[in-house]
Amino acid sequence: MSQISPRPGRGRPRLLPGKIAANPRDQILAAAAELFVSRGYAGTTTREIADGAGLRQASIYYHFGSKEEILAALLERSVQARVEQAGKIEAGMDSVAPDAALYALAVSDMSALVAMPYNIGMLYRLPDVIASPVYDRYGHLRGELVAGYGRVAERAAAERVPAGGEPGLGDLLVQMVEGVISLRREDRIGSTTVATIASACLRLCGIAEDAIEQARETALTALAQT
Amino acid sequence: MSQISPRPGRGRPRLLPGKIAANPRDQILAAAAELFVSRGYAGTTTREIADGAGLRQASIYYHFGSKEEILAALLERSVQARVEQAGKIEAGMDSVAPDAALYALAVSDMSALVAMPYNIGMLYRLPDVIASPVYDRYGHLRGELVAGYGRVAERAAAERVPAGGEPGLGDLLVQMVEGVISLRREDRIGSTTVATIASACLRLCGIAEDAIEQARETALTALAQT
DNA sequence: GTCTATATCGTGATAGAC
DNA sequence: GTCTATCACGATATAGAC
Numbered sequence: 001m002s003q004i005s006p007r008p009g010r011g012r013p014r015l016l017p018g019k020i021a022a023n024p025r026d027q028i029l030a031a032a033a034e035l036f037v038s039r040g041y042a043g044t045t046t047r048e049i050a051d052g053a054g055l056r057q058a059s060i061y062y063h064f065g066s067k068e069e070i071l072a073a074l075l076e077r078s079v080q081a082r083v084e085q086a087g088k089i090e091a092g093m094d095s096v097a098p099d100a101a102l103y104a105l106a107v108s109d110m111s112a113l114v115a116m117p118y119n120i121g122m123l124y125r126l127p128d129v130i131a132s133p134v135y136d137r138y139g140h141l142r143g144e145l146v147a148g149y150g151r152v153a154e155r156a157a158a159e160r161v162p163a164g165g166e167p168g169l170g171d172l173l174v175q176m177v178e179g180v181i182s183l184r185r186e187d188r189i190g191s192t193t194v195a196t197i198a199s200a201c202l203r204l205c206g207i208a209e210d211a212i213e214q215a216r217e218t219a220l221t222a223l224a225q226t
Numbered sequence: 227m228s229q230i231s232p233r234p235g236r237g238r239p240r241l242l243p244g245k246i247a248a249n250p251r252d253q254i255l256a257a258a259a260e261l262f263v264s265r266g267y268a269g270t271t272t273r274e275i276a277d278g279a280g281l282r283q284a285s286i287y288y289h290f291g292s293k294e295e296i297l298a299a300l301l302e303r304s305v306q307a308r309v310e311q312a313g314k315i316e317a318g319m320d321s322v323a324p325d326a327a328l329y330a331l332a333v334s335d336m337s338a339l340v341a342m343p344y345n346i347g348m349l350y351r352l353p354d355v356i357a358s359p360v361y362d363r364y365g366h367l368r369g370e371l372v373a374g375y376g377r378v379a380e381r382a383a384a385e386r387v388p389a390g391g392e393p394g395l396g397d398l399l400v401q402m403v404e405g406v407i408s409l410r411r412e413d414r415i416g417s418t419t420v421a422t423i424a425s426a427c428l429r430l431c432g433i434a435e436d437a438i439e440q441a442r443e444t445a446l447t448a449l450a451q452t
Numbered sequence: 453g454t455c456t457a458t459a460t461c462g463t464g465a466t467a468g469a470c
Numbered sequence: 471g472t473c474t475a476t477c478a479c480g481a482t483a484t485a486g487a488c
Contacts, residue, residue: 011453012488024453040354042269046482059454061483125351125408128266161429165422167409172402172426179401182351183393196391200398203387203430237471238470250471272464285472287465 025063027053029077032070033118037185041071042128071123072134078120079141081112086148088226098155099207100218105152106173106198108223109145110180114189122181146170149177153205160206173201251289253279255303258296259344263411267297268354297349298360304346305367307338312374314452324381325433326444331378332399332424334449336406340415348407372396375403379431386432399427 031052035044050057093101113121150170257278261270276283319327339347376396428438
């Protein structure tokens with residue numbers, strides 16, 4: 001990154017001076033994220049990215065070596081936050097009730113997904129992204145996420161639901177949680193969305209309605225302290 | 227389609243005579259399906275499709291007017307079977323127990339998804355497909371599918387789970403059911419997969435374990451008669 | 453650090469021979 | 471009905487001026 005020298009007045013001025021607020025790298029990432037998510041990776045051109053970022057097509061190559069490098073940066077961002085938060089919650093699992101831990105995991109993970117700029121959590125679903133060589137570097141992290149869900153869920157479910165099926169509880173729950181991605185694409189995230197899905201996760205573990213309600217309150221107060 | 231004249235000996239012979247078995251239109255569709263699903267729509271070239279179908283790039287344009295027309299044909303195939311089956315099950319819903327109807331709906335829908343060539347059920351998830359103008363012609367059908375799931379599920383759930391949340395039960399269940407698409411992409415469809423997910427659907431409606439087991443048997447015998 | 457200009461290649465689609 | 475040949479365009483990426 002020594003190539004970046006943010007000294008004012010350096011470099012030829014941009015044509016469109018309206019967007020010099022944030023640093024250009026982030027502007028490029030933001031524009032690319034929006035386009036990748038709405039038109040796909042292969043369906044997005046570097047020219048469109050440049051337009052969105054407010055600079056010229058060629059100028060992108062000062063900040064990134066290739067189009068694929070932009071994708072890699074976005075992929076890393078999109079998985080990092082989720083895995084980190086999930087790890088923290090699983091680490092502190094022993095101090096709270098198992099079902100509250102699951103509720104907290106679901107809520108914090110969905111919050112991370114919803115908070116991501118331009119819904120980049122869905123990059124992982126795109127075939128051309130998965131086929132890309134850069135996917136291999138971050139793909140296994142999502143597997144760890146599923147495994148984490150599985151461990152937390154098995155505890156919460158106890159013996160209430162038949163275990164050992166394929167797909168496992170972790171797969172089912174991650175599938176449910178990532179439903180917010182589709183909902184968000186359709187602009188359907190409301191004030192009750194996250195709570196509704198989190199409750200559904202506990203229901204999927206055979207937890208009764210009153211216990212779900214209790215786990216919800218425990219989880220929310222625990223999350224508020226973080 | 228009057229342009230198709232399958233008289234033997236007509237037309238210049240193909241370079242690669244190995245694949246003349248089925249009709250060329252279907253060969254093109256099959257090749258396109260495999261590629262769209264593995265590399266995305268925009269990421270697939272007509273040359274690659276032609277290679278997969280065993281003819282030359284330009285020859286595709288005898289069977290389809292454009293690349294988009296190929297996509298439209300695949301989209302139609304992928305939604306038709308699901309909506310049809312769902313409609314039949316919902317129509318015969320009164321004659322079986324509500325929870326058995328839901329189980330049957332989930333199983334038959336997942337079976338349709340699993341039976342689709344090259345997992346084309348996932349075309350609906352691709353941003354460049356959704357952004358394409360041809361999507362508008364078939365997109366609303368998926369909405370009807372969700373609504374159908376919602377009606378069947380509300381009956382099965384009765385008053386056991388809080389209703390009226392966003393997302394609705396239909397959204398949650400379709401989300402679960404379409405999880406087979408991801409599993410299939412990862413080659414993880416086993417003998418218990420469909421049953422596990424169908425049971426999870428009922429669990430999501432607050433149905434108890436023994437009732438789930440009973441619904442399963444009722445549904446399977448009902449489906450066997452069809 | 454961003455620009456203009458351009459090289460080089462790949463794309464979807466068309467024309468016309470066979 | 472499939473071929474060869476090619477057009478017109480748009481893609482990523484590079485070179486070098488400012």
